[in-house]
Amino acid sequence: MVILSRATPPIDRARFEAEILPHLDSASNFARWMVRDPGLSEDVVQEAMLRALTYFAGFRGGDGRAWLLQIVRNTANSMLAQRQSQPQAASDEAAAMNVADPAHNPEEAASAMQGAALLARALAALPDELRECLVLRELEELSYKQISEVVGVPMGTVMSRLWRARQALLGADAGGAAHAS
Amino acid sequence: MQADPCEEFHLLIQADLDGELTANEAAEVAVHVAGCPACAKIQADLLGLRLRLRAELPRAAAGAATRAAVAKRLAAMPARPRTGARRSSWASFAGGIALAASILLLVPMVDLDGTGRELVAAHVQALQSGNPVAVESSDRHTVKPWFDGKIRFSPAVKDLTQDGFPLIGGRTEVIGGQTVAVMVYRRRGHLIDVFAWPSGTLETWRAALGLDGTGTRDGFATATWVSDGITYHAVSSTDGAEMVHFLGHWWEP
Ligand SMILES: [Zn+2]
Numbered sequence: 001m002v003i004l005s006r007a008t009p010p011i012d013r014a015r016f017e018a019e020i021l022p023h024l025d026s027a028s029n030f031a032r033w034m035v036r037d038p039g040l041s042e043d044v045v046q047e048a049m050l051r052a053l054t055y056f057a058g059f060r061g062g063d064g065r066a067w068l069l070q071i072v073r074n075t076a077n078s079m080l081a082q083r084q085s086q087p088q089a090a091s092d093e094a095a096a097m098n099v100a101d102p103a104h105n106p107e108e109a110a111s112a113m114q115g116a117a118l119l120a121r122a123l124a125a126l127p128d129e130l131r132e133c134l135v136l137r138e139l140e141e142l143s144y145k146q147i148s149e150v151v152g153v154p155m156g157t158v159m160s161r162l163w164r165a166r167q168a169l170l171g172a173d174a175g176g177a178a179h180a181s
Numbered sequence: 182m183q184a185d186p187c188e189e190f191h192l193l194i195q196a197d198l199d200g201e202l203t204a205n206e207a208a209e210v211a212v213h214v215a216g217c218p219a220c221a222k223i224q225a226d227l228l229g230l231r232l233r234l235r236a237e238l239p240r241a242a243a244g245a246a247t248r249a250a251v252a253k254r255l256a257a258m259p260a261r262p263r264t265g266a267r268r269s270s271w272a273s274f275a276g277g278i279a280l281a282a283s284i285l286l287l288v289p290m291v292d293l294d295g296t297g298r299e300l301v302a303a304h305v306q307a308l309q310s311g312n313p314v315a316v317e318s319s320d321r322h323t324v325k326p327w328f329d330g331k332i333r334f335s336p337a338v339k340d341l342t343q344d345g346f347p348l349i350g351g352r353t354e355v356i357g358g359q360t361v362a363v364m365v366y367r368r369r370g371h372l373i374d375v376f377a378w379p380s381g382t383l384e385t386w387r388a389a390l391g392l393d394g395t396g397t398r399d400g401f402a403t404a405t406w407v408s409d410g411i412t413y414h415a416v417s418s419t420d421g422a423e424m425v426h427f428l429g430h431w432w433e434p
Contacts, residue, residue, distance in 0.1 A: 011258055013255060013258060016255070017255070021251070021255075024243045024247070024248070024251065025240065025241075025242045025243050026240075027243070028241050028242060028243040028244070028247065029240040029242075032241045038241075041241075042244050042246060042247055045243060045244075045247050046246075046247050046250050046251070049247070049250075049251045049254070050254060053254060053255065053258060057432055115233075115237065116237035116238070119233055119234070119237050119238065120237075120238055123234070123238065134234075137199060138231055138234045138235065139234065139235070139238065139240055140240075143199075143200075143201070144196075144199065144201050159192050159195065159196065160192075162195060162199070163191065163192060163195055166195070166227055166230055170226050170227075170230055
């Protein structure tokens with residue numbers, strides 16, 4: 001063991017607080033859906049923020065949210081790869097995700113909870129490359145261009161992944177009420 | 182599955198929903214959907230799915246622990262004022278380091294420990310040999326190409342003359358069986374050897390976690406950092422404060 005002090009490049013803290021920090025919630029939400037494990041996703045976000053601080057000197061401005069989410073994605077993938085060999089509690093993935101709060105009427109609440117839980121499970125069960133695109137579009141409301149930046153694929157690929165993700169969820173429809181019509 | 186005459190409209194309907202179409206394209210979609218029940222259903226399904234996703238899967242906010250960790254880390258960061266003069270950036274960087282140094286970390290060095298010893302030994306040997314550089318130049322455009330063909334990676338060679346750390350040249354060393362690049366800078370009477378090699382996973386993790394840092398080994402000031410997939414390790418007989426200055430300038434864009 002050796003004692004080291006931390007050394008990181010000097011950064012413009014005010015700029016980091018203005019351009020990156022506001023996207024912390026986005027980072028958290030994206031991380032949760034990427035790793036599907038609340039404990040691990042917390043680690044991923046902390047780690048990603050540390051990386052963001054480390055790399056911020058190289059951030060040339062532009063879309064801070066896409067920049068941060070890209071770091072979150074890389075961090076999640078590397079941490080998932082490190083855990084690859086360890087057993088996962090896959091069956092609890094969906095249950096671990098927060099679903100909607102119960103409504104006022106207990107029966108409606110039970111039904112709504114079930115619907116939300118099924119939806120969460122269906123989303124969690126999507127292949128990674130489809131899920132990340134859909135979460136970025138529907139939950140984070142990123143544009144195709146931003147998603148293309150975060151995921152590192154052409155916009156045409158983003159479009160086809162979104163289409164497949166949506167069709168998969170509409171087809172999953174296990175709990176009924178695929179759409180509220 | 183049979184060919185769907187409306188298939189070309191599917192991605193357009195989706196893009197319309199996603200706000201990615203021009204007004205003209207959106208109008209085209211609207212005209213088609215108005216006269217095509219199948220596409221109207223697709224549009225309704227996509228919209229219904231969106232409403233459910235946004236209503237039933239509320240976004241997870243960052244946890245309190247994460248917020249606290251980030252705030253703490255940020256407060257301990259060396260800040261560089263946006264319009265500050267170079268001298269003041271030195272001062273704040275050094276101040277940040279001093280602040281950060283109060284958080285000492287116990288880091289398992291694994292094999293990096295042995296490497297660190299080798300690097301110090303290489304620095305000492307280069308000093309004793311009287312030939313600390315194989316290519317002698319203060320021009321980074323001379324030093325950088327000299328490495329071509331000797332190593333397969335591309336280390337940063339910086340011109341820090343104005344900052345008081347003139348480049349004097351470069352050489353290669355074999356450390357742990359691999360050829361590493363050495364950029365040699367001077368600080369007053371001292372040489373600073375900056376060894377560089379492609380980062381391994383472990384080092385990248387250490388850097389990402391903020392575990393790289395400055396320190397001393399066998400009486401020499403050292404610093405380790407990772408940038409663009411390359412690990413740098415500086416060794417010098419100069420003191421720790423100078424090493425911190427050096428690191429601050431190295432990182433300046
Ligand atoms: Zn149609």
